[in-house]
Amino acid sequence: MQKRHVRSNLRIVLFPVVIFTVIGIGLYIFKKKTAPKHFEPSYYTEETPALLQVPHSIYRVVRSKSMSSTDFPDASCRKRKESCPATILITGENRTFGEGVAKAMLISPRPNNKSNGLVGTSRETNTQFGNDLFDGGYTYQVQSNCLNSSPPSMDNYIDVACVEGLPLWRMSYSEINNELYKVLISYFLFLFQAYDFQNSSTKGFNVNIGYNSTYRVRSPDQELNPNVVRVQKAENMITNGFLQFLRGPSTKMILESVSETPFLKFEYPDFDQPAMMVILYVWMIHQLFPVFLQSLVYEKQQKLRMMMAMHGLGNEAYWMIMYLYFLVISILYICAYLVAGTLAGLPIFIKNSVSVQFTFYFVFMNLQISMSFLLSPLFKRAKGASVFGVFMVFGTGLLGAFLFRSWVQDPSINRIWIMALEVYPGFALYRGIDELEDYGKGAAKARTFGIQWRHLKDNTSGMREVLIIMTFTWLVFVLIAYCVDNISSLRSRLSFLTKSQMNTSSSSNSDMEPNMFVQMEKEDITLERKKVEQLQNGPNSLYSAICYDLKKIYPGRDGNPDKYAVKGAHLALPRGECFGMLGPNGAGKTTFISMMNGLLEPTSGTASIEGLDLRNQMHMIHTIMGVCPQHDLIWDTLTGREHLRFYGRLKNLSGSSLTKAVDDSLRGVDLLQDGNKLAGKYSGGMKRKLSVAIALIGNPKIVYLDEPSTGLDPASKNKLWEVILEAKKDRTIILTTHSMEEAERLCDRIGIFADGGFQCLGSSDELKSRYGGSYILTITTTPEIIEEVQGVIEGFCPGATRTYCLSGTQKFELPKTNIKKSEIFGAVKLAKKRFPIQTWGVTETTLEDVFIKVAVEADSSIV
Ligand SMILES: Nc1ncnc2c1ncn2[C@@H]1O[C@H](COP(=O)(O)OP(=O)(O)OP(=O)(O)O)[C@@H](O)[C@H]1O
Numbered sequence: 001m002q003k004r005h006v007r008s009n010l011r012i013v014l015f016p017v018v019i020f021t022v023i024g025i026g027l028y029i030f031k032k033k034t035a036p037k038h039f040e041p042s043y044y045t046e047e048t049p050a051l052l053q054v055p056h057s058i059y060r061v062v063r064s065k066s067m068s069s070t071d072f073p074d075a076s077c078r079k080r081k082e083s084c085p086a087t088i089l090i091t092g093e094n095r096t097f098g099e100g101v102a103k104a105m106l107i108s109p110r111p112n113n114k115s116n117g118l119v120g121t122s123r124e125t126n127t128q129f130g131n132d133l134f135d136g137g138y139t140y141q142v143q144s145n146c147l148n149s150s151p152p153s154m155d156n157y158i159d160v161a162c163v164e165g166l167p168l169w170r171m172s173y174s175e176i177n178n179e180l181y182k183v184l185i186s187y188f189l190f191l192f193q194a195y196d197f198q199n200s201s202t203k204g205f206n207v208n209i210g211y212n213s214t215y216r217v218r219s220p221d222q223e224l225n226p227n228v229v230r231v232q233k234a235e236n237m238i239t240n241g242f243l244q245f246l247r248g249p250s251t252k253m254i255l256e257s258v259s260e261t262p263f264l265k266f267e268y269p270d271f272d273q274p275a276m277m278v279i280l281y282v283w284m285i286h287q288l289f290p291v292f293l294q295s296l297v298y299e300k301q302q303k304l305r306m307m308m309a310m311h312g313l314g315n316e317a318y319w320m321i322m323y324l325y326f327l328v329i330s331i332l333y334i335c336a337y338l339v340a341g342t343l344a345g346l347p348i349f350i351k352n353s354v355s356v357q358f359t360f361y362f363v364f365m366n367l368q369i370s371m372s373f374l375l376s377p378l379f380k381r382a383k384g385a386s387v388f389g390v391f392m393v394f395g396t397g398l399l400g401a402f403l404f405r406s407w408v409q410d411p412s413i414n415r416i417w418i419m420a421l422e423v424y425p426g427f428a429l430y431r432g433i434d435e436l437e438d439y440g441k442g443a444a445k446a447r448t449f450g451i452q453w454r455h456l457k458d459n460t461s462g463m464r465e466v467l468i469i470m471t472f473t474w475l476v477f478v479l480i481a482y483c484v485d486n487i488s489s490l491r492s493r494l495s496f497l498t499k500s501q502m503n504t505s506s507s508s509n510s511d512m513e514p515n516m517f518v519q520m521e522k523e524d525i526t527l528e529r530k531k532v533e534q535l536q537n538g539p540n541s542l543y544s545a546i547c548y549d550l551k552k553i554y555p556g557r558d559g560n561p562d563k564y565a566v567k568g569a570h571l572a573l574p575r576g577e578c579f580g581m582l583g584p585n586g587a588g589k590t591t592f593i594s595m596m597n598g599l600l601e602p603t604s605g606t607a608s609i610e611g612l613d614l615r616n617q618m619h620m621i622h623t624i625m626g627v628c629p630q631h632d633l634i635w636d637t638l639t640g641r642e643h644l645r646f647y648g649r650l651k652n653l654s655g656s657s658l659t660k661a662v663d664d665s666l667r668g669v670d671l672l673q674d675g676n677k678l679a680g681k682y683s684g685g686m687k688r689k690l691s692v693a694i695a696l697i698g699n700p701k702i703v704y705l706d707e708p709s710t711g712l713d714p715a716s717k718n719k720l721w722e723v724i725l726e727a728k729k730d731r732t733i734i735l736t737t738h739s740m741e742e743a744e745r746l747c748d749r750i751g752i753f754a755d756g757g758f759q760c761l762g763s764s765d766e767l768k769s770r771y772g773g774s775y776i777l778t779i780t781t782t783p784e785i786i787e788e789v790q791g792v793i794e795g796f797c798p799g800a801t802r803t804y805c806l807s808g809t810q811k812f813e814l815p816k817t818n819i820k821k822s823e824i825f826g827a828v829k830l831a832k833k834r835f836p837i838q839t840w841g842v843t844e845t846t847l848e849d850v851f852i853k854v855a856v857e858a859d860s861s862i863v
Contacts, residue, residue: 009133009329012291014861016284017336025709026346042826050233050255052193053212054120054140055162059083061183069179071168085166088523089176089210092197095169097245101197102167104249105241119233120163136753137831164643176210193234203243231739249759275405279397280347281433284321285361285395286426288333292326292372298382307633309475311694312596312623312650315486323369330365334358348433348440360463361434361822362621364471367425370477377484396426404430420471432466524761524770525570544732545596547571547667549605552591565591567756568605578733581846582740584855588756589736590630590706596734597627597704610701619695623651626700628708632687636680640671642689643679644697665693668723670716692720705735719747740847752851754858763849771853772845774813776803777824779827779840788835796827808838 060085062182063072078085092098094203107119108766120140139161148163170176172195176558179196194210236255239750243253283725299305308318338357341349349357349378404427407413422428439450456464535546547569573579583589594600596607598618607614609621614668635642644662653661674682692708708724710719724733724746737743743750744764745779751758752767758769777800781789785804793812794800804811824842831837 003677008666009332012329012333013286017340017440019280019284020337020340020344020346023346027345032160036698039636040145048259049257050236051230052120052140052142052237053230054086054122055212056122056141057084057163059122061087061417066180067182069168072245073166082418083146084087085164086140086193087205088165088167089170089177089179089194090197091173091195093172093199094197094201096337098195098197099169099200100243101200101238101245102195103144103236103241104638105242106142106167108144119237119770124854125833129795146656156555160206169231173208180210195238202241202246205239209238211274221571222797229590255624269783272525275401275434275437276433277346277348278405278430280708281437282397282400282426282430283393284337285364285433286368286393286429288326288330288365289368289393291373291502292369293376293379293389294382294386295326297379297385298377300376301380302627302635303631303633306599307627307629308650309626310580310599310622311647312619312625314619314622319373319482319485320408322375326369326372327365330369331362334361334365339360345445347444348437349451351440352436353450353452354426355650356451356453356456360436360467361813363467363474364425364429364432367470367477369475370481371425373481373486376479392426393617396430400427400430400434405434408434419469420467422466423473425470425473428466428470428473431462435462435466442760449577466520477641520761525758528572528710528758531572535572542574544575544577544751545571545573545609545734547596547605547607550595550602550607551591551604552588552595552600553603564756568596569753569758571751571758571761573732573734575732576729577748578728578746580743580750581734581753582738582750582851583753584734587754588621589753592753593734593736597625598622621702624701626695626697626703628691628695628703628705630706630710634680634687634693634694638678638679640666640679640682640686640693641675643690643694645677647694648697651700653698661697665697668726669693670719685713685716688712689720692723696723699731703731703733705733708735708738709737709739719740740851744847752854754855758856759858760850767850768845769846771850773817774845775819775821775824776843776845777812777814777828777840778809778843779828780809780838781835782838785835786810792827792831792834796823808836 005707058078061072062075062077063070064075075084088102090098090102109846119142122140130832140163141161142163142165144165151785173194173219176196187564196208196210198206198208201205209231211234216264232255236253240253243251270399281298281583305318309315311576313321339356359738375384375388379388404421408431410416436451441453442451451463455461456467458464481605532546532548535543535590536548550566550569552562552566554565567588569592571579580591581589589601595602596609596614598614598621602614610624612621612624614621638646641662644665645658648658648661662675663672666739668674669692671686671689671693679687679806682690688708688711692705695703695705709720712720721742724735726748728732732748734778735743735746749763750767752762753759760771762770777793779789786808789810790802790812793814797812799813799815799818800812802810802812821842828837
């Protein structure tokens with residue numbers, strides 16, 4: 001069945017490919033345009049100033065009572081901005097040498113704070129070099145003193161401050177370690193740097209450098225390892241100090257900067273005002289929602305789902321098939337989306353973990369499918385559902401970007417509210433994609449990796465939050481959608497319970513019914529009722545379908561009284577019988593058939609089909625039932641053969657027996673040549689033939705045919721009748737028709753249904769002899785003499801009644817008991833001598849006459 005949308009499914013799955021191809025081309029052009037001309041085509045290397053890690057003023061260590069050393073700066077320096085010195089602890093075997101080198105290491109005062117002398121930053125980093133120098137935080141010039149320096153200022157958009165380096169001598173490195181430990185653990189303060197000159201002298205320089213190792217990075221195996229931050233500059237400073245100590249200030253050995261290996265330099269265009277790319281991704285992923293919703297509503301609107309149910313496809317199976325079908329499309333779509341996005345070179349796809357991305361989209365797709373099931377009962381028309389879906393998708397993207405995003409970023413909004421909003425799947429999708437985009441872009445800038453599974457361990461992770469919420473919402477939606485879908489059958493089961501209680505509490509419920517039900521029952525109807533009552537006592541292998549007093553009352557709405565559509569029908573149909581139901585419009589035929597095929601729940605009474613009870617075994621009855629509804633319920637996008645294969649499978653046919661059954665069906669209804677044509681391109685008659693073939697495939701035990709030959713040409717009609725006559729041999733057929741010819745040709749018994757009940761039952765001949773014991777005389781004269789003609793007819797046949805009179809043409813019913821056919825001929829001959837007769841004729845009663853008579857009688861008997 002699901003093959004029917006191959007092309008449209010392919011179009012859907014290729015949609016992201018098209019979009020990302022366009023974006024990829026756009027980015028390629030952008031890249032070409034913006035690539036620096038003086039570099040190799042698109043490769044680039046970046047220089048980073050070599051920096052020191054300097055603690056921010058408030059974290060620099062000062063003297064306190066708990067510390068044994070008294071040479072630390074006084075705490076009063078904290079009151080003045082950036083005036084606390086940065087302490088450098090030094091030790092070694094030779095104090096004079098060590099203090100000399102440390103002093104030479106610090107650069108002389110530079111009053112103008114020019115960036116030429118920049119050496120340190122207080123900014124945290126998780127890279128060795130920290131090339132984010134210009135991204136906030138103070139930048140320091142470490143000098144021997146800051147007496148003449150200007151206060152912190154802006155230089156080339158960088159805050160530059162002078163910081164005084166304060167070397168303090170300690171007796172041993174263990175003393176330094178002791179102080180470093182105390183300072184760090186007890187006060188959360190940081191010393192600037194520590195140097196152990198060991199046995200260094202003017203002849204040789206051996207140094208051990210102490211650095212701040214509180215910056216940590218995660219290693220690939222998830223360990224938190226200390227990051228060796230900015231040690232290069234510390235090393236260079238002390239080496240330079242040693243050189244200057246030996247050779248004087250004119251000799252310098254300065255590490256200015258470090259260069260990375262070349263990398264592909266490409267800044268992605270910043271579309272993110274406001275979150276344009278995120279909106280696009282949200283639309284692309286969410287666009288399957290209207291497709292699914294429309295598809296579900298379409299099957300309901302076209303009654304295809306009902307048709308499938310009537311052929312044995314249970315609710316659960318339908319759910320499963322549709323769900324899996326949508327899921328397969330979704331998975332293909334996600335794959336196409338991820339591959340196309342990656343090929344287009346977008347960071348959100350390249351930088352983030354593929355498995356995280358796939359999991360996120362997979363969970364959302366499931367949520368989206370369950371939401372389609374949940375909302376589908378709200379719509380009657382597929383177009384309405386589709387329009388709603390499209391608006392919802394577009395609205396979600398826009399609301400997400402312009403409202404929801406700002407709420408997420410606003411720390412003053414309680415997280416609970418954000419989580420409540422994320423219960424709406426569109427916002428959860430927006431949040432997730434926004435996270436992926438942020439991680440992707442950030443990673444592209446820093447040339448690291450985007451979101452990984454380990455990021456989801458963090459309790460504050462937005463992705464973790466939406467994944468949990470979406471999974472929860474998905475399960476809830478599935479549960480609610482399933483309950484809503486089954487609510488009608490649940491209700492009917494409950495109503496059946498109350499009805500059976502009613503039936504057991506009172507043997508007859510006739511006192512519930514209005515007086516108008518009470519009318520004289522015809523003899524044939526009484527016989528049928530008695531037969532049914534006898535059959536009620538035990539199963540009978542001869543009878544395929546038995547109706548026990550089926551009744552249907554439609555509840556009155558808007559102040560109207562209840563409508564008694566079927567007032568109690570008894571019927572016993574032997575196997576192999578084709579039973580015809582005739583009746584005027586509104587008589588209750590469709591209601592009766594709908595109760596029999598499970599579309600409507602009887603108000604009371606029941607029926608047994610092949611021993612199965614209509615009230616609680618309908619799902620089993622569906623598997624042995626075939627239905628040709630009044631209006632063709634077929635998929636325009638499936639071929640006739642595919643229809644038959646689908647319904648054949650529902651009837652448990654498979655393999656070669658299925659192929660044979662399909663071929664025989666197509667041949668039977670003369671559609672073999674057009675079997676592979678789309679049913680949407682069939683003519684009205686061809687569709688009708690297909691509907692009949694669908695009803696008969698799979699050897700059903702009982703078949704309902706509602707006006708099967710409507711719209712067929714005489715030749716096709718005859719062919720179809722042959723098929724039905726052949727089919728009725730080993731099954732029971734109930735057929736409704738307005739064609740007397742069809743009823744007479746196909747039906748073994750006919751029941752005329754009027755005013756909510758059978759008015760007569762019997763074969764065509766029985767009915768004609770029972771209800772039509774008269775000749776019909778049709779006579780046409782000039783209109784002026786119709787009274788005279790009527791007088792003559794009534795004169796020669798007492799009891800003659802005029803049933804029709806229009807512009808000179810009159811019809812008379814002449815009771816067979818009062819006149820012979822030859823006497824009619826003689827009388828007309830005599831009449832011709834008195835007045836001119838244009839045309840005349842005598843016929844026996846037809847089924848049509850019986851029909852009209854019975855219908856009129858039923859109509860006039862209504863109180
Ligand atoms: N859902 C409903 N709610 C209320 N009344 C209904 C409903 N469906 C049918 N009826 C009424 O029940 C009566 C029987 O309708 P039904 O459709 O069974 O007649 P019918 O014999 O099939 O007519 P037709 O030959 O025109 O199809 C009609 O008076 C109709 O108005």
